[in-house]
Amino acid sequence: MNRTEKEQVIGELHEKMAKAKAAIVAEPKGLDVATVTELRKKLRDSKVEYRVVKNTLAARAAKGTTLEPLAEKFVGPTAIVMSYDDVVTPAKLLVDFMKDRENFAIRTAVVEGKVIDAKGVQALAKLPGLQELRGQIAAMIAQPATKLVRMIGTPGQQLARVLGARREQLETQK
Structure with a gap:
């Protein structure tokens, strides 16, 4: 990826991060393509975006947005799940997805500008x-x-x- 492509990715991610009402940082270790495709479809049907990102690009894109506090959590394999409308739906979907899988973990999240941990995301998933x-x-x-x-x-x-x-x-x- 050359410099202009990186800048384009950072710009696109920055716009999405600025619009997101909720963003969850997850660790998708060892998931096969079929499993990730199934997760993406469920999320897409609920108007939630799932994106695997390069940590350095995500950290640079988060600057100046409500997701900036998450920058320190961009370590290792990282996926960002962003919702632009409902803040509970992505939490519900990811917690449900995690039940069957040990190799998928939620690190942290930002909901309406407030940072919450993995337990907070699980509590959020229980709300209507x-x-x-x-x-x-x-x-x-x-x-x-x-x-x-x-x-x-x-x-x-x-x-x-x-x-x-x-x-x-x-x-x-x-």
């Missing part, structure tokens, strides 16, 4: 994701409206039952 939170909020908003409709309809239903019972009573008297 953005879509789950949206669903919960929608259910909470709809719940009072549903109760109101039920309460408004109840007297009418009761009146209909009384009238129906009265009609049956009159028909049986005939």
